[in-house]
Amino acid sequence: MNRSRRLRLNIFRVTVFLAMGTFFLVPIAAMMEFSTRGRSDTGPRTMEAWTNIIKTPDLVAGILASLELAAITSIAMLVLLLPTMVWVRLRLPALHRIVEFLCLLPLVIPAIALVVGVFPINRWMRINISDSILLLSFFYLVLVMPYSYRALDAGLAAIDIKTLSEAARSLGAGWFTVMMRVIVPNMSSAILNASLLSVAVVLGEYTFANLLTYENLQVAIVYVGEVSATTSIAVAVASLLFAFALLMVLSFVGRPRERVARPEDPIPAPASRSLPLSDSFIGVPK
Amino acid sequence: MTAAGTPAANTAARPTGGGRRLPLTWLGVAPYFLYVGLFLLLPTVILAVGAFTDKEGNPTLSNVTAIGQPYLFSSFVGSAIISIVSALVGAIAGALLAYAVATGNPRGTLRRVVTSAAGVFAQFGGVTLVFAFIATLGTVGLVTVFLKDHGIDIFANGVWLYDPRGLTLIYTYFQIPLMVLVFLPALDGIRPQWREATESLGGNTWQYWRYVAGPLLAPAFLGCTLLLFANAFSAYATAAVLITQGGVLVPLQIAALFQSETGQAQPGLAKALALAMVVIVTIVMLLYALLQRRTSRWLR
Numbered sequence: 001m002n003r004s005r006r007l008r009l010n011i012f013r014v015t016v017f018l019a020m021g022t023f024f025l026v027p028i029a030a031m032m033e034f035s036t037r038g039r040s041d042t043g044p045r046t047m048e049a050w051t052n053i054i055k056t057p058d059l060v061a062g063i064l065a066s067l068e069l070a071a072i073t074s075i076a077m078l079v080l081l082l083p084t085m086v087w088v089r090l091r092l093p094a095l096h097r098i099v100e101f102l103c104l105l106p107l108v109i110p111a112i113a114l115v116v117g118v119f120p121i122n123r124w125m126r127i128n129i130s131d132s133i134l135l136l137s138f139f140y141l142v143l144v145m146p147y148s149y150r151a152l153d154a155g156l157a158a159i160d161i162k163t164l165s166e167a168a169r170s171l172g173a174g175w176f177t178v179m180m181r182v183i184v185p186n187m188s189s190a191i192l193n194a195s196l197l198s199v200a201v202v203l204g205e206y207t208f209a210n211l212l213t214y215e216n217l218q219v220a221i222v223y224v225g226e227v228s229a230t231t232s233i234a235v236a237v238a239s240l241l242f243a244f245a246l247l248m249v250l251s252f253v254g255r256p257r258e259r260v261a262r263p264e265d266p267i268p269a270p271a272s273r274s275l276p277l278s279d280s281f282i283g284v285p286k
Numbered sequence: 287m288t289a290a291g292t293p294a295a296n297t298a299a300r301p302t303g304g305g306r307r308l309p310l311t312w313l314g315v316a317p318y319f320l321y322v323g324l325f326l327l328l329p330t331v332i333l334a335v336g337a338f339t340d341k342e343g344n345p346t347l348s349n350v351t352a353i354g355q356p357y358l359f360s361s362f363v364g365s366a367i368i369s370i371v372s373a374l375v376g377a378i379a380g381a382l383l384a385y386a387v388a389t390g391n392p393r394g395t396l397r398r399v400v401t402s403a404a405g406v407f408a409q410f411g412g413v414t415l416v417f418a419f420i421a422t423l424g425t426v427g428l429v430t431v432f433l434k435d436h437g438i439d440i441f442a443n444g445v446w447l448y449d450p451r452g453l454t455l456i457y458t459y460f461q462i463p464l465m466v467l468v469f470l471p472a473l474d475g476i477r478p479q480w481r482e483a484t485e486s487l488g489g490n491t492w493q494y495w496r497y498v499a500g501p502l503l504a505p506a507f508l509g510c511t512l513l514l515f516a517n518a519f520s521a522y523a524t525a526a527v528l529i530t531q532g533g534v535l536v537p538l539q540i541a542a543l544f545q546s547e548t549g550q551a552q553p554g555l556a557k558a559l560a561l562a563m564v565v566i567v568t569i570v571m572l573l574y575a576l577l578q579r580r581t582s583r584w585l586r
Binding site for chain 1: 311312314315317318321322324325326327328329330331332333336379382383385386389390396402403405406407409410411412413414415417418419420421422427428429459462463491516519520521522523526527537540541544545556557560561563564567568571
């Protein structure tokens, strides 16, 4: 590469990074600035909006509900998906395509469309089972399925579960032991990956909660925003930072580990190695 | 599970199991299929059937033909425009950023930070994102006030943040990072040797992009743009929080029908709109998958 071209390339790169850095960071900085504004334009900075968070019962309830939903959804996701995926790989490979198709299906059904179909089911459940907001986790599980499936699938592809489980079974382990003591420890980063993604999706969910008239964190933020913009922006910043922290953990921890048992092929499929996030994020309900 | 403790643990006795054991094997996937059937397939069927049923439960096409009404049709046009513009802007800006990343050190910190950040920002949407932009470009937002103090009034011709123009800008905030994530692998597939080969044959930069890199990247670029289109087309929360009146987009129209009296009068209409969305997103995603396959064949 000659000198002038390298120079031009470097100017281009610096310009792009500066422009993009500004576009992406200024709104976050603006939120923080906004949330510490005083009552008047000239007034001193104040943390009042932040302390108001805990003084607003609607917000506290919303935060707690969303955290509970996130926990329930990720546990339910693991309990439902992981054994099914392992079982299909070991015993019913013919079903692999069908399970994959069903898990990825929510990607082509926008949340706003799905919620219309879910409404009668939700009404039935409210009348016959419970009116609790935690019922939402049944629907959230569908929303997180594509992302969790991809994360878990990448984890399963990186280990040789057939050999591992046959070895364990021939030593007398039951299926529960195989799952909990052989497969799960061997794909802990993929499990963490899938769980954190589920938590992030659930904490940011608005469509289902709003249209099915439940008050989760995001719905509460919007309600409170109508009364006090600064308080709701403070919660928004807090929830954002929390989600960022989760996802940052995920993007650094979530790489397939090097020292786990692997198939004969020394190089796992490049797709699963490159970026555990890349495809996982497509179509997150916004 | 069920097969535990049977002699099947012995690999020699494993072959596909006897007729008696087959149902037990299938039992292992029963909870999954039960769940998916109830909470994914049933709602989809409710949508599909409801779209072709009137209030009394008789089959009808009136819901689908009602989409042709001007106020509903215009929401499709509105959704299409916002999705196309934000997809194009996102794709171009995202491709430039991806190129800036791809030309750097493949193991460098910068690349790692940008890809991680892209993963985080592509996920960022909905309520929080709208509040971020209100704090930035709202009438008393940080940037608005800053520019006003320096003599520039960005809202001189009226406040545009709360209409489709503002929404398009906000959408690019998650479209650009998504583009970086999906387009970077294609850029990584471009070999420096191809450029050297072009140069040794006397080609200049323009010719390299026009005849070598451009045609190779075109299917990937187009595919990623389609994905961005589907992404914007399905978004609801961001639009719902930002735009409070009027159903300028299909998702807002669905929500309005869903929550209003008119919606109750013709319950199939919201379902028909929702079904139309599903059909459009499915077609776009199929095209995306097709182009992705083509890309992966070329760039190895």
